[in-house]
Each structure stands twice: as C-alpha cells, then as structure tokens.
Amino acid sequence: MKSSRRFITAGLLSAFTSGALLAQTAPAASPATSEEILELSPFVVTSTEGSDVTESTSGTLVSRPLEKTPMGISVFSAEMMKDLMVLNGDQLTKIVPGLAAQNNQTSEGAGGNQQYANRGFTVLPRRNGFAPGGRLYDMTGVDRVEIIRGPNSILYGQNDPGGVINFITKRPRLRSETGVRGVATASMGDYSFYRAQTDFDITLVPGKLGFRLPMSYTYNERDSKWFSNQVVSINPSALWRIFPNTELTFEYEYLEIETGFGALQPIVWVPPGQTTEVVDKNKRGLGRETNYTFGPFSSANNTMTNWTVDLTSRLTDHITFRGIYSRNNRDRDQVTPGGGDPFRVTPTPFFGVEQQDGNEISGYKGDLLAEYDFGPIKSRTVIGYEWNTNDYFFKEWRTFQNGATLNLFTLNVGYDPVTRLATRDTVASDYVPFPKNNYITNSIDPTNTLGGNANSIPTQVDPNNPWRLFRGPQRFTSTWSNTRISEVLSAYDDRFQLLLGYARGKLIENYNHQTKVKIELPSTPIYQVGVGALVDKAKKHMLFANYSTSYAPQFLLDINNEFLPPQEAQGLEGGIKSVWNPALRTTLTVFSQKRTNVGRQFNDQSLVPPRTYGVLSPGEESKGYEFEATYKPTKALDLRVGWAFYDGKITGASATEQFKIGRELPRAPEKSGTFSASYTVQGGMAAGLRLGYGFTYKNDTILDLNNGLNSLTRRSDEYLVHWVTAAKEFKLANKHAIVVRLNVGNLFDKNYVTEGFTYGEYRTIRLSTDYKF
Secondary structure (H helix, E strand, O other): OHHHHHHHHHHHHHHHHHHHHHHHHOOOOOOHHHHOEOOOOOOOOOOOOOOOOOEEOOOOOOOEEHHHOOOOEEEEEHHHHHHOOOOEHHHHHHOOOOEEEOOOHHHHOOOOOOOEEEOOEEEEEEEOOEOOOOOOOEOOOEEEEEEEEOOOOOOOOOOOOOEEEEEEEOOOOOEOOOEEEEEEEEEEEOOOEEEEEEEEEEEEEOOOEEEEEEEEEEEEEOOOOOOEEEEEEEOOEEEEEEEOOEEEEEEEEEEEEEEEOOOOOOEEEOOOOOOOOEEEOOOOOOOOOOOOOOOOOOEEEEEEEEEEEEEEEEOOOOEEEEEEEEEEEEEEEEEEEEOOEOOOOOOEOEEEEEEEEEEEEEEEEEEEEEEEEEOOEEEEEEEEEEEEEEEEEEEEEEEEEOOEEOEEEOOOOOOEOOOOEOOOOOOHHHOOOOOOOOOOOOOOOOOOOOOOEOOEOOOOOOOOOOEEEEEEEEEEEEEEEEEEEEEEEEEOOOOEEEEEEEEEEEEEEEEEOOOOEEEOOOOEEEEEEEEEEEOOOOOOEEEEEEEEEEEEOOOOEOOOOOEOOOEEEEEEEEEEEEEEEOOEEEEEEEEEEEEEEEEEEEEEOOOOOOEEEEEEEEEEEEEEEEEEEEEOOOOOEEEEEEEEEEEEEEEEOOHHHHHHOOOOOOOOOOEEEEEEEEEEOOOOOOOOOEEEEEEEEEOOOEOOOOOOOOOOOOEOOOEEEEEEEEEEEEEOHHHOEEEEEEEEEOOOOOOOEOOOOOEOOOOEEEEEEEEEO
8 A cells, every 4th residue: 555655655746747848848838718627518508617617507407607507506616625725525514604624534534424513404405416326425526516495305315304415526638629638736734734636627729628637645644543544636637529419428436545543532421420421622631632443554445436428419409318427436444442441440352353244236327408599598407317326335343252252451541440540541552453354345245154154153263363253244236217398488588497306316225234134115206396586677696495305225224124214305495696796696594404214323221232223203303594695796706695594493202211302313403504704906017916814613412313212412512713824926927827825724722522523623824826827
C-alpha cells in the first residue's frame, strides 16, 4: 500500500506540473464565442462555473430554473464548496441549513453509509440520481450538490422521507475548439493537512470528443492521538458525440480511504451519585485527545469504485432518450480492539476484532422525454423505468485460541473506584499489534466460512492464525424497480407551473441468504402534484405548493425472522419564491410531513437468551419552515442567509415502547442556520481581494438513534461555529491565473459535540494555491 501511495502522490504532483506546462504551451485563448460550450442533453445543466447555480435537474429530471420549480430545492456549486473547504460529504452541513450529518463516515474512515437527516427524517444520498450510488462521498469529482427536501419517490424509486441529496459529477464540456482547461491546486494546513488536486478538462475533437480528469490526494490528522486519514480520489470521464444528436458518456470513480482510527466520540456514562447518563467530553479525566479506545494499531481501509455509462439521443426535435447503467462496489476492512473495559478495579482485557463488509450495487434506468408546445403551454413529459439491486455482505472475525477468546492486552488507566475516573492516559507501549489474518477474503459467497463458522467456533487449527469467524457470513440482497411518468407544464410565459407524477415502486425481493427468508411485495403507488403561479405583473413572486410521497424497503427482521414492510411517507409543502430585483432572491417554504412503518431495532431482555429484532413504530411527524436568501447589492458584496426550523416528534410506538411517544426525532437539530458574507475589494493595490466570513448554528439534539428509555440526557451541544476566508486572484497571460486562498475554520476554537455524536474539529488553518489554465 505504501508503494501505491507514493506512486499516486507522485502522479498527482507530476500532473500538477504537467498541467502548468500544458497551459503554458496551449494556444492563446480565442474570443468567448469560439469557446462556446456545446451542450446537447436537456437532462444536464448547461454550465455551473462560479459560485452561482440557477438551474437544477434533480426536481424534474430535466434542467429547470430554480425560481420556476414549485418545490424546495437548494444547489451548491463546486466553487463554493472549494472556497469553504468542503472536501467530503460530511462537511456539507457547514453550508446547508437544516441538514444534519447523522454520522461522519468519510471523515473518520468508518466506512458505513453516509447518512443525513433533514426535516427530522433520514436522507439517502445519491450519485447522479442513483440510489444508493456510493456509500462515501468525496468532492473531488463533484460538480454540484442538489438537495430536494421532503418525500420524493416519483423520480428516484425507493427513497428516505427527508429528501434527496444528489451528488452530480463533473463531465467533459465539449467546446468549439481544441484545448486544455482546468485547475491544479496545492493545499496545506495545521494538523498535518496536505492536499494535491487537479482537474483537467480537455476537448480532443471540437464539438465531438472530450475527456476530463479530476483527482486528488489528501492527508490529515486531528487532535485525537494516533488518528490519521488518507484519501485518494480519481474520477476520469469521457464524452463522445457520436452523431450530431447522440452522445455517449463514460464515467469512472475510484475512492480509497485509509484510516488510523481515532476515538472522535465522547464517553457516555453515569457519574457517581447521579441516575442519568452524561455525554462526557473529557472522557473520565483522560481528556478529549485520548485514544485509548482504539490505540495505535487500529485501522480501516475503504475502497469504492463506480462506473457509469450514459447514452443520450435526440431522436426528433421533440423526443429525447436517455439510458444509464451504473455499478458501484464498496469494500471495507477494519481492525480494532474489542471487549475490554479499563474502567474497573480489575480491568477486562481486549481481544482482536476484524470486520469486513461491502456492497455490490448495480442498476439501469431509461427515460423518454417528450417536449411539445401547445399554444401558450409548454409540456415536458418524462416516461421512465428504473431497476436496481443491492447486494450487501458482512463478516466478523475475533481472535481465538484452543476454543476460547484470545486476549491481546489489558489497559491500565489508573482507575479510581471512588471517582470512577482515570488518572493516566495510555501510551503506545500499552498496546500490541494485531496478528495477521490470512483468512480475510472479499468473497461475497455466503458459503465462504474460512476460519470456521459463526455458529460453531472451532478450536485452534492454525497456530500462525488465531482469527476465527465469529459472526457471518451474512448476505442480503434487495432488488426493486420504479416505473414512472411525470409532467412539467409551464404556461403563459412561465406564469404558471405544474408538476404531475405517478409511479409504481416495486420491491421485487428482499432476500436473506442465510435464513433463506425472502419477501416480495406488490407495487406501491407513488404520487406527486406541484403547482406554482406568478402572482404579480412583473413576474417576481411565485406561490407554490407540492405534495409528494415516498417508500423505502427495510432490512430489519422481526421476531419471526420475517422482513419488516417498507416504510412510507407523505409530505406537503408550500411557499413563495421571489426575485425582488437582480440583487435579491428569497425562498420561504412551510411544510408538514409524516412517515409510517418505521423500523427500529429492539433488544428484548425478556427472552432467554436476549434477542435483538426489528419492531415497527407506527409513526413520526414534523412541521416547520425554511428560509433562504441571497443578496448582491453591488459587484463587491455577496450575502447569503439560510434558516431552518421544524417541530418533530414520535407519534406512535409499539406496545413495549410507549414511552417514546411525544419524543423528539434523534440526531436532527430542530433549529439550524447558516450565514455567509463575501466582499471583493474593487480598487487599489488590493483590488480583487475577496474576504469572507460566515457561521453555522445548530441547537442540541438527542443522540440515541433508538431513543432508549434512559437516554434523554445523551445530547449534542448547541453550537455556533464561525469561519473566515480570504482569496486573491493574480491574472496571467492567455486567461491563466493564480489564486491564493486562506481558510480558517472554527475561528474561536469552540469545543463541541455535533449531532453526529462526534467532536467538532478544533480551529483549522489552511492555505491553498490554484493554478487556472
């Protein structure tokens, strides 16, 4: 792995240099008209250069202006994310009001699903509209992020009720002349932060053939001892316009995250003399920076690949076809200590735990778009079909010897039984390296039981390999389809907008390969109706309303080892979108939504032995509002404000969990806001200097996803985190430029626990340089 790292790092650095050389030798830029970007597909936003994006495809599948789409949609460009050092999916919550990160999988290398909440409900992220479309998200190859709020299964099939987060990738821009354009970036900062990034956009044959290559290498540490994170992202794509009305796009993504684990969570415990648990940021006297949980030898390696083929053809002046096939693979291998507890008079020892899981996700979809004008009415009808399958596997090994658990080490933290606090932190010599596990394999085959069987741990047979299969192999397969028709009508010079949608989502199968439990459900009807109307003569203010539904299969098994039925949701929103003048745009949305058949894990201690199985919560609901505004009174000043509020609660629970009724929804702050201000100096020696300031606010929220009986005090912190930026562009010949950026995050070094149950980053200072060509 180290040699491959050196190879990739060297490749990125050489690419950085070669980019500069290519740019220097490129022909002089022609007038703007000869560099026109030639876009064919109505399914693609024409251009997203800069920080402003005024169109979206996620709400209707076709490119539409945001102010003319009757639903709540937010769009964030790659340029804006780069300015604010939003490098992965975890960090989106810095700029998106109302969005909560329920975990921090990419930043911490844990490798589970990237999971968000919006309006109190979970949100399933997607890659170019495909679900789940990749489990971890790095921004290197992302052109923009589009966020739809509320249920919406019409266009996307199975979907969480919180909405859609659509990561739309960069693709070549076909221009009318041959040339190389792009940017090369080098960054560094405290906590050993280093990043090299390039983005080459090459037109090989004018108007016909293009190639694009975004890629990056990132390394960083944090305040947690022994933590390190290394990310390699490579995202090549090619676009070939085979015929004047037909184009083929191929995209590939490689993402590798190699992590030395850090204990980035506080400790939850009940101090002496108390009856309720607390979230202890000081970790029983050891301090936030301690990493006794994992030690210096714990690690995780996540590898993800994705490739997509997209064929788009304008069959006639009115009919366009688009067909897409996508395949995503993710593998995770994680080694950590397990079972030990140093907070005892006689500490219990740790054994080795190695977990491996992953997904094989594939799917295709086809859409036929019909565009017709009927007098003052413009019609865009999309008829589509989508099919997806998700194969998930999991295995867990533990260290055993002669049929018993093989313990590796015991930690001495100077435990005081009176105060229940530790008096000394651990050092590297307290730990031992994990033995190598030669049984590890990435086979998804459920018959693969190397190292034993989880139901019958064998005695030691290989003295050189003490690992034995403890849990698994487990394998689940979910296959579903979505048949849909949607209509986008605009009439009377866009004064009236109408969205109509009907779909049949079908769970073809949920299959447990070990228990042979299989569920097949009839198709679920899904609806959407949206209407928007400009209410003034100047066409500045649009009132809108939107009703939508969603469904999502669940992998949880009930007490009888049968799958729980899919959860369903309904949402109603309405509001007003206003373009007061060229400088000021606002959107106000009011919503109410609910979901039913919510599956939760339940640990039943009444059974012997105790069992954990899935139970249904009859319902959850949320009501609230969202406000977003951009104000650019002058060329120099840019202000953006976002605020989101909801009141969410559990409205129904099983007979054994009635105590949950009325509780708030977990890991989803009910109040959140963002603010940013940017000022560009217009004259003098500092002309072009862009200064930025902003903040993110979230109130506290309950952290226990299962909303346990005694966990009400397990809460995140209310926090207000400030940031500042500065950037200066130095123009060169032939439209080349150098941009120097400074980014300071968490300006006042606030110590806080996020809604994802992790520590927020301390103050970070990062300096970067772009070379544009």
